[in-house]
Amino acid sequence: MPSSSRPFPERLIVAANRLTRIAALATGSTTPASVWRSLSILETDGSLRIGELARRSRVTQPTMTKLIQSLAEGELIHRIADVADSRAWLIAITPKGIAALDSWREEVGEALAPTFEGLxxxxxxxxxxxxxxxxxxxxxxxxxxxxxxx
The missing domain is CATH 1.20.5 (Single alpha-helices involved in coiled-coils or other helix-helix interfaces)
Structure with missing residues (x-):
């Protein structure tokens, strides 16, 4: 089926994914998309348990555990006690994490600017x-x- 005859939501997601790939290549960033996706989720949705963050980020819990360790070492997130369950931890984004996310978004915007020149x-x-x-x-x-x- 030619792309123009595909349903609108399908064409939209394909175009959005293509734009995301173009942005990633244009920035030259080697930071995994899961880092930015996870920080963005924490910024938008607030603190979450590791399992829920993994589900929303579409990664396995062991992968998220490794990612959380790396983000914590970079002081982009921190763990806080879950008052609902003393055995569990919540993951929250730090001010440094918000600043890094804002910087990345700005970098992506600048990298994509040439794509929209001439509109x-x-x-x-x-x-x-x-x-x-x-x-x-x-x-x-x-x-x-x-x-x-x-």
Whole structure:
């Protein structure tokens, strides 16, 4: 099936994934995507247990445990006691982690800027509106999903 005849959500996710790959290559960063994904989840959703963070990051719990160790060594996250279960820990992003995430997002934005050079004012406005719609829709889903997970 030609890509233009595929359903809109499928084309959107393929284009978004392609844009993500272009950004990763353009920055030259060797930091695994799971680092930025995990920090972003913690920034957006707040502190989480390792298993839940692994699920949301789409990695195994052993992989997340190793990732958490690395992030903790870099002071990007810290562990806090879970008041609901004294045997468990919650993982939270630190101010240094937020700063690193902000810096990475800025770097990605700068790396992608040439991709969007030459857009007309109308095209830019359309994309700005599309981003706003995506932010609104994804926040609604995130809030509903987060509310369903205690």
């Amino acid at each position: 007309s004012a109308e095209e830019t406005e359309i994309l700005e509106r599309a981003v706003a719609i995506l932010e609104e829709r994804t926040e609604t889903v995130r809030a509903a999903t987060t509310a369903g997970v205690a």
